[in-house]
Amino acid sequence: MTRREMLQAMGMVAAAAAVSPGTALSKSMPKAPGGGLLKSDAHCHVVDFIQGSEGLKSLIGHMNKAGVAHCQIMGLPVTKKWDRVDRKPPTYYLDNDSRVYFYGSTDVDVARAYQALPESERGRLHPFLCGFNPTDQYAINHVRRMFDWFPEVWQGIGEIMLRHDDLTALTLGETATADHPALDSVYAFAARRNLPVQLHSNVGNKRLGEPVYLYEVENALAKHPETTIILAHAGVSRSFSIPTITADIKGLMTRRPNLWIDLSWVVYEECVAPGGHVDERWVDLVETFPRRVMIGTDMIGHWSEYAAAIGKYDPFLAKLGPETAMRVASRNFLDLVGATKRTPATADPGKEEQPLQQRLSLLSSDVVEV
């Protein structure tokens, strides 16, 4: 059995278990607490903003306790600098005014940690790569390099850090946007391999109350209709107030069938269920697109809050129809990374927006044709 077939088979197992919680599971699979839905975590960073982590073994233990069968894993594409003037070392990007910078080794750390796990545990984790500067027109070279180095690891690309209010302000270099030309070749690469691409791209900002940057995401979706793009947090960020957000996202998902969303992080507390009360407009949105919405913890390398971060969705899932709830809780993510139509890369260089001529490989003395 190939690795891909194994993943697909495991995806099927977990999906079946999500439909019928009583279905027999292999010994390594968790049971959902209280007989609830077995979940998939579609948004999980396994390192923090200084690239530290409690590790994947520990993550799996917390997944088991929280009833999470499958989990996306990724690094963080930026790392926080400890400036000379700061007596207290920062650990979070908002701890002080020092800048963050793009950190490619995050992907190497993720791949090596993933490869060190036994096969049964690897089958439950789904690595995405993210460690590149999305305004660099050489970004695709990093993506290709990671696939060269770890060809059997990657199942998606992201979370690409684009418009992100305070994080953008603290990031050295030009503002990153979903429709930046540097990403064209990344989207094309992903489309050829049926890899989803997850973006953090705020659709608005903290002051205006309007989706002033929605067009950037739509530009990318329109230009790359064959690329599945996941808009993390439904385009919302901390301290956002866009009264029309559900209508805006609904319109975008209607126009662009290649758009998926995840409801991880603050969009849940601030929009979907403020004060613990589920907003019916989000129920309507999710029921309109039951196959393109996912949940996730958005943890960053430390797991003490893991069970709470995935359990918080239970009141919302309870408002959905049973089929939709099962899909949002788990099946949609599995469709995306495990049981999807993913095929090996085809020899079709005509689809690459940015043919990269030739480049030198450190691992061989040959010039590699790409």
Ligand SMILES: [Zn+2]
């Ligand atoms: Zn995230």
